[in-house]
Amino acid sequence: MIIGISFLLVNTALYIKLGFASILIGLFMIFMITERSIPKNISDAQIEGNLDTIKSITKNLNLTGNALFLPKSDIRTEERIFIPLNENNKETPDIDDDFVFSTGTDGKSLGIAVPPSGLKLLKEIEKQMDFKNIALDEVEESLQTFVGMDLFRSVALKKVEDGWRLELEKPVFCTNDQALCNQYPCPTCSAVLTAVTRASKQKVWITDTMHNGKKVVFHLTVGE
Amino acid sequence: MLMSEKITLIIAVWILTALLITGDTNLEIFFILIFIGVLIVRELTDVFTTFNFKDRMNIFIYMFILVFIVIVGQKIINILSI
Numbered sequence: 001m002i003i004g005i006s007f008l009l010v011n012t013a014l015y016i017k018l019g020f021a022s023i024l025i026g027l028f029m030i031f032m033i034t035e036r037s038i039p040k041n042i043s044d045a046q047i048e049g050n051l052d053t054i055k056s057i058t059k060n061l062n063l064t065g066n067a068l069f070l071p072k073s074d075i076r077t078e079e080r081i082f083i084p085l086n087e088n089n090k091e092t093p094d095i096d097d098d099f100v101f102s103t104g105t106d107g108k109s110l111g112i113a114v115p116p117s118g119l120k121l122l123k124e125i126e127k128q129m130d131f132k133n134i135a136l137d138e139v140e141e142s143l144q145t146f147v148g149m150d151l152f153r154s155v156a157l158k159k160v161e162d163g164w165r166l167e168l169e170k171p172v173f174c175t176n177d178q179a180l181c182n183q184y185p186c187p188t189c190s191a192v193l194t195a196v197t198r199a200s201k202q203k204v205w206i207t208d209t210m211h212n213g214k215k216v217v218f219h220l221t222v223g224e
Numbered sequence: 225m226l227m228s229e230k231i232t233l234i235i236a237v238w239i240l241t242a243l244l245i246t247g248d249t250n251l252e253i254f255f256i257l258i259f260i261g262v263l264i265v266r267e268l269t270d271v272f273t274t275f276n277f278k279d280r281m282n283i284f285i286y287m288f289i290l291v292f293i294v295i296v297g298q299k300i301i302n303i304l305s306i
Contacts, residue, residue, distance in 0.1 A: 013248055020251070021243045024258065025236045031280055032232045128274045141271060148227050148272030 044173050047187055050117060051175060054184045058083055063111060066182045069197040069204040070095060070113075078119060079194050083183050084111040092203075117184065118191030122198075125149065131195045136164075136222065139199040143192060151188050153214075157196065163207060166218040168192060174216065181209040181216065189216060196220070228277055231269055235262060252295045259288040 003022045010016075065084035072078060075096040082092050082102075093102045095113045104110035116122075122131075129145040140157045147155055153170040171188045175181070185193060185206075197204045202223035210217040225233075238261040246254045266281050273281075 013251070017243055017246070017251060017254055020254070021239050024239055028232050028235055028284070031283070032235075032277070033226075033228050144271040145274075148269075148274060150226055 040172075047117075047173050048175075051180065051184065051186060054114065054117075055177075055180055057112065058183055061112065063183070065111065066206045066208075067184060067193075068092065068206075069116065069193055071197050071201050071203065079116055079197050080113045081116050081184060081190075082109075082111055082113045084109045114184070116190045116194045118187040118189070118194055121187050121191040122194045125191065125195075131198045134199045136196070136200040139196060142199075143195060146188075146192060151191075155192060160219075162219075162221070164196075164220040164222060166192065166196065166220060168216045168218075170214045171216060174211075176211055178209055178211060181211075181218075182206055185209075185218075189218070193218065193220075196222075227269075227272055231265060231273070231277075231281075234265055238262075238265070255288070255291055255295065259285075259292060262288060 005019065005023065010019075062085070063083050064086045066087060068082040068084065070076065070080045070082055070092065075094060077097055080095055080099075082095060084092075085104075091109050093099070093109065095102075099113050102109060102111045102113065125145055129142050131139065131142060134142055137159075140155070143155045143157060146152050151172050152168050154167075155169075156165075156167040158165050158167075168189055171186065173186055173188055175186055180186075181189065184190075193204065193206070200222050205221040206218055207221050208219040210219075239258055242254055242257040242261065246257065262281070262284060266278075266285060270278070
């Protein structure tokens, strides 16, 4: 900007232009690049602690079923993840906000119900983009907000024969642990999955997860 | 590189390109070219940017609209006086 102002002092058309160009570039730099950031290893360390807790709980309880994202309902004010005992247990108990351990005494599935790790992240993102009033077919465009926030390089949600395929490229944090991705995805992936659940307003099952190079691919079943 | 950094870089490159294209010609074309570039970048990056970033970009657009109005006003006055 100082260079720009000094260019303006020279009274020729070219120098005036150079002056304005320098001032404009300076203003853009000052006002548009104002996002604060913290080192990646510090933010990753904060995330990992939370995931380790859930990982040890599922391991100790011997839960092998994949995550089931439950939408908001009359008894739930926010989304929940239900991790059943095994993949055959598809029936879910009546899960409300306080419900955590399902002991199976009600005749329904054994398992645990916990808030998705990306719920808080999604709440922040929802200040920028609404996922409640969007149809599942149209949610892919809204999910690009995650790309804009540099949480992913790309996000794609496509309908396939047996459900939906969610492709997330280069998540900002990834454990590369397929079992954990199946049961309790990391906050960035979880926020996208919760957004999909919020848009669909139905149960979303993770049927399979694949780590394909830099991409994480979730195969989802919606509404069963 | 953050999205906001990428967008700022694109605009900076466009400003320099506009400077090269217009050369020694008048300042109006230079400003209008920058304005068009900023509007295109704002529209194309709409789904990727946050509300906060859009607001900051809008401030620049309002500034450019004011400059544009002044340029158009001057032109109209010139034509009418002839």
